Amino acid sequence: AAVSDLAGKHVVVSAGGTREPLDPVRFLGNRSSGKQGYALARTAAARGARVTLLSANAALPDPAGVDVVHVGTAVQLREAVLKAAADADAVVMAAAVADFRPEVYATGKIKKKDGEEPAPVALVRNPDILAEVSADRQRPGQVVVGFAAETDDVLANGRAKLARKGCDLLVVNEVGERKTFGSEENEAVILSADGTETPVPYGPKEALADRIWDEVVRRV
Numbered sequence: 073a074a075v076s077d078l079a080g081k082h083v084v085v086s087a088g089g090t091r092e093p094l095d096p097v098r099f100l101g102n103r104s105s106g107k108q109g110y111a112l113a114r115t116a117a118a119r120g121a122r123v124t125l126l127s128a129n130a131a132l133p134d135p136a137g138v139d140v141v142h143v144g145t146a147v148q149l150r151e152a153v154l155k156a157a158a159d160a161d162a163v164v165m166a167a168a169v170a171d172f173r174p175e176v177y178a179t180g181k182i183k184k185k186d187g188e189e190p191a192p193v194a195l196v197r198n199p200d201i202l203a204e205v206s207a208d209r210q211r212p213g214q215v216v217v218g219f220a221a222e223t224d225d226v227l228a229n230g231r232a233k234l235a236r237k238g239c240d241l242l243v244v245n246e247v248g249e250r251k252t253f254g255s256e257e258n259e260a261v262i263l264s265a266d267g268t269e270t271p272v273p274y275g276p277k278e279a280l281a282d283r284i285w286d287e288v289v290r291r292v
């Protein structure tokens with residue numbers, strides 16, 4: 073659609089999946105490709121927005137006309153989100169963020185030793201970026217959008233997550249080893265803090281992105 077309904081607006085989108093390093097060789101990660109977040113960045117730019125895309129480990133080309141900041145870990149993503157959100161009209165957290173990171177980073181490659189059991193990996197909590205940005209709006213009237221990636225009780229978990237995170241909109245999608253992650257299509261329900269629930273049928277990730285921006289435009 074040739075609409076410029078985001079002209080003059082600055083939107084921040086996170087995409088991809090954080091990687092939490094164990095040593096110089098290994099990390100804890102997830103299956104996000106970044107495609108849903110990049111689709112959000114492209115569609116917002118097409119609708120006239122100034123777009124800052126915070127990309128966590130996505131192997132995708134930088135979209136034209138979008139400011140892209142590349143990050144690795146959840147802690148780095150948090151820094152980048154807080155900086156970019158300072159003057160943003162909307163923040164959309166499509167990135168898959170690790171809830172935990174290894175407590176210790178081994179500066180040399182962890183070795184297996186003959187006859188020894190593997191050492192357990194101790195984890196510590198990562199900051200919850202979406203909850204923080206929702207509680208501490210960086211700018212009055214800023215619209216905050218989260219995602220919920222669920223494998224079971226998708227809608228019930230999504231509703232609970234909306235209440236817990238405190239965002240204005242929460243896009244609930246089902247994920248699995250071969251579902252949603254990396255694919256060109258998605259389906260979702262957009263929940264709002266006002267209580268509306270908008271199902272978006274299976275289709276290109278751009279189509280879901282445009283429906284999300286429709287909801288954002290009503291609120292900015």
Ligand code: PMT
Pocket residue numbers: 088103104105106107108109146165166167168169170171198199200201202203217218219220221222245247252253254255
């Ligand atoms: O990248 P693709 O391959 O296209 O796949 C798209 C997707 C499945 C990654 C995407 O549609 C999606 O669901 N992204 C959110 C993934 C996620 O981390 O969901 P969650 O339910 O674990 O987290 C809920 C929300 O809190 C998310 O907006 C997340 O960005 C945010 N979060 C989570 C943990 C944390 N420590 N900080 C956060 O800000």
